[in-house]
Amino acid sequence: MISKKVMFKKMLVLLLALTFVVSTFGCGSTTQNGEVSASSTADAAAANSEGTASTAVSDAAKPVTLDLFYDFSWVPMDNFTGIIPEEITKKTGVTLNITKAVDSKQLGLMIASNDLPELIFTPYERNRLANPDLCYAWNELIDQYAPDFKPREVSINIAKSYSTDDNYYTILNLTTTNKEWAEAAIGAPGQSALYFRQDIYEALGSPKFETVDDYLNILAMVKEKYPDMIPLGMDAPFWFFQPFATWLGYQVNDFIKNDDGSVVFRTNHEKYPEYLKFVNNLYRKGYITVENYAIQNEADSLSQIAYSGKAFSYVWYTGDKPVVMTNATKENVPAAEWRPAGALNTEYKSVRTPTGWGGVYITKSCKNPEKAIKFMQFMLSDEGRALAIWGREGIDYTLDDKGVPVFSEEWLESRQDQVAHTKKFNPWFYFAKTEIDDVYANYSGMPDYVLKAADELKKQTVNMPELGLAVPNTESDEGIILTKLQELLKTEEAKIFFSKNDDEFLKNYNALMDATKKIGVDKLDSYMTNKVKEISAKYTFD
Secondary structure, rough: OOOOOHHHHHHHHHHHHHHHHHHHHHOEEOOOOOOOOHHHHHHHHHHHHHHHOOHHHHHHHEEEEEEEOOOOOOOOOOOOOOHHHHHHHHOOOEEEEEEEOOOHHHHHHHHOOOOOOOOEEOOHHHHOOOOOOOOOOOOHHHHHHOOOOOOOHHHHHHHOOOOOOOOOOOOEEOOHHHHHHHHOOOOOOOOEEEEHHHHHHHHHHOOOOOHHHHHHHHHHHHHOOOOOOEEEOOOOOOOOOHHHHHOOOOOOOOOOOOOOOEEEHHHHHHHHHHOOOOOOOHOOOOOOHHHHHHHHOOOOHHHHOOOOOOOEEEEEEEOOOHHHHHHOOOOOOOOOEEOOOOOOOOOOEEEEEEOOOOOEEEEEEOOHHHHHHHHHHHOOOOOHHHHHOOOOOOEEEEEEOOOOOOEEEEHHHOOOOOOHHHOOOOOOOOOOOOHHHHHHHHHHHOHHHHHHHHHHHHOOOOEEEEHHHHHOOOHHHHHHHHHHHHHHHHHHHHHHOOOHHHHHHHHHHHHHHHHHHHHHHHHHHHHHHHHHHHHHHHHHOO
């Protein structure tokens, strides 16, 4: 019989041997061949060093809540709830605690007091936030935490243009190159567009409608047959006469780049007098009204002029607008059908100066910059961009053979009511969407007549972001000149538009041009010409 003492020694040896095996190979799963898996070994090692496997998870892998200042006071959302935010959290482990801006001045005050949240999503203060004292440089965070994160070159170049240290502190959304637009399956870049009442047009006998002169002839017919109708309505306060400016070879952008590379403020462009005369002619023939021009709220302009059935044609924005206008106008005029006019002159280009829109900044207040930059890496990925604006693939949308989303009935029905759509889906976290992402969402499922007109407008459009990037800071001498010129045009240009005769037109025009010279328009032109050349030499945007 084995004594208790010998038995104890044998058990002790056995326990020591088991302890050695466990400490060497880990205490977990084995492969089918009986080998201990490497992951089990690593888990066990982590558990030994940190106490338990759960506490060994790195800070970057843990679910976190980041504070975000959402600098868009008009958005009907103030929380990170709904189908899309919940899916984003599943994918990233990040929940956002939202503080929405009260007005556009709030961020400036926060910067001045250096009282910033962890993240800021804003279209403003780009130069001030591109500051290493306030925010992390994205490229430095990427190098340290996400070396496989590769933002688009055009977006990096645009962001770098706002900093003085060759770093970039955000990536702005809504940036799209000319090449990407040329390859887009459907839709047109955002710009002003002309719409008309198809039912009225047919009642006039469907006259020729291919050029600007054709359009003017139709307005004369409308004026004669429908004297109580406004031939041309204008959406306030921005779009007004922009399509006609393009078709005349002029641009209503603040700055216009000439063929020789020089840049001028728009009052100094050779086509400016012709544009003014065109608009004045619309007024003197009774095609536009002072009352409509005076409306400064888009909703009021739409309801009073377009949706009420008072206008034959209307200047608004590209997208699904003719469908929206038809549905709204039918409530007052059941026969109403709005259609897009397309491009009435393709000889000239419609120049856009896009520099992107909103960007997310990671401030020095951020407690977990690693999690923040990896969160933005997901949001800028194809998957993240699509999720933020289109919802869940396979549930809320599927892609057709052109890569265009086809939305579910649930999504389309919900989208008819913005409040309900926001509550259910909350598609307002489009930190990284491109213009084409936006356009695909807006044009998906649109009738052929909308798609055809959009294709015409796309072909006549060109992007020149260098013009937008060169605009001087408002606090600089040139920036002050620009502000004064913009304020001058708000009042004095209208006097020219609505001059009652040639003598009054010439008097008002000369007064405006004299005033621009005194303010310093030529100095501004010189600055912009040099700045655009400098930016174009340093960065590429195609």
